Amino acid sequence: xxxxxxxxxxxxxxxxxxxxxxxxxxxxxxxxxxxxxxxxxxxxxxxxxxx
Numbered sequence: 001x002x003x004x005x006x007x008x009x010x011x012x013x014x015x016x017x018x019x020x021x022x023x024x025x026x027x028x029x030x031x032x033x034x035x036x037x038x039x040x041x042x043x044x045x046x047x048x049x050x051x
């Protein structure tokens with residue numbers, strides 16, 4: 001089936017895909033882990049203790 005240019009312009013996108021949602025969640029997880037490691041480093045520097 002070959003669509004004309006006018007028909008192609010009428011096509012609208014669907015709902016949020018699983019890949020997009022997964023990418024957003026992975027981004028938030030990355031930011032959360034970055035904040036956690038940064039906070040741990042700051043706490044170790046302030047108390048001058050390490051395991």
